[in-house]
Amino acid sequence: MKRGPRLMDLYRAMLDALGPSRWWPADTPFEVMVGAILTQNTSWANVAKALDNLRSADLLDPARLHGLELDELAERIRPAGYFRLKAQRLKHYLDFLAQADFDLTALAERDTLALREDLLAVRGIGPETADSILLYALGHPVFVVDAYTRRIASRHGLVPEDIDYHELQSFFADALDPDPGLFNEYHALLVRVGHTWCKKTKPDCVACPLGPLLET
DNA sequence: TGCCAGGCCGGGT
DNA sequence: ACCCGGCATGGC
Numbered sequence: 001m002k003r004g005p006r007l008m009d010l011y012r013a014m015l016d017a018l019g020p021s022r023w024w025p026a027d028t029p030f031e032v033m034v035g036a037i038l039t040q041n042t043s044w045a046n047v048a049k050a051l052d053n054l055r056s057a058d059l060l061d062p063a064r065l066h067g068l069e070l071d072e073l074a075e076r077i078r079p080a081g082y083f084r085l086k087a088q089r090l091k092h093y094l095d096f097l098a099q100a101d102f103d104l105t106a107l108a109e110r111d112t113l114a115l116r117e118d119l120l121a122v123r124g125i126g127p128e129t130a131d132s133i134l135l136y137a138l139g140h141p142v143f144v145v146d147a148y149t150r151r152i153a154s155r156h157g158l159v160p161e162d163i164d165y166h167e168l169q170s171f172f173a174d175a176l177d178p179d180p181g182l183f184n185e186y187h188a189l190l191v192r193v194g195h196t197w198c199k200k201t202k203p204d205c206v207a208c209p210l211g212p213l214l215e216t
Numbered sequence: 217t218g219c220c221a222g223g224c225c226g227g228g229t
Numbered sequence: 230a231c232c233c234g235g236c237a238t239g240g241c
Binding site for chain 1: 235236237238239240
Binding site: 035036037039040041042043044045046047081082085089123124125126127128129132144146147148149187190191194195199200201202 | 219220221222223224225
């Protein structure tokens with residue numbers, strides 16, 4: 001009776017198959033933050049269009065975006081979907097940044113758990129968005145959980161399908177060294193694998209490089 | 217053409 | 230403490 005694959009085995013299998021990721025796809029920490037909100041339940045291709053709109057208008061800047069009218073912001077991000085909702089959520093988040101004098105460096109130096117609580121208190125920032133900001137924009141050692149994380153882990157029999165966010169987060173974080181670089185690459189690889197082989201209704205387990213890990 | 221995509225909130229049980 | 234409807238565009 002063999003045990004199931006350990007999490008570092010899974011990591012190495014993904015890294016071997018795909019190579020390193022250089023994530024998150026953004027030029028600046030602020031762009032990571034905006035993208036994290038825009039990508040809520042939305043494909044990255046649509047988010048990229050919205051980010052391009054903001055970039056062309058030179059609006060990928062905290063203070064300038066904060067000064068933008070809600071209606072104009074909504075129009076700019078329309079391709080990302082839920083655009084009225086997300087414009088509000090961005091506004092709330094930009095208000096939060098304004099309270100911090102738009103000092104992202106100072107934010108990054110705050111205590112991880114306290115900052116996480118403050119992020120979660122912003123309307124429209126839930127656990128995944130908060131953790132994406134913490135890890136990918138601010139460099140904190142927080143493991144990010146998303147739909148792909150849950151789908152891949154459950155389909156490999158590592159966790160139940162209906163496991164909640166924090167249980168799943170602990171499942172990974174407790175088994176790994178709390179290294180931001182590792183957490184960054186791990187989540188990036190899960191998303192890339194999910195993207196390519198582990199879609200909701202059409203998984204391609206035959207082509208998936210993790211296929212052999214299904215053997216227990 | 218319907219289903220899906222890197223969630224989250226607010227109201228109801 | 231769950232459970233659910235709503236939110237919206239673009240790609241396959």
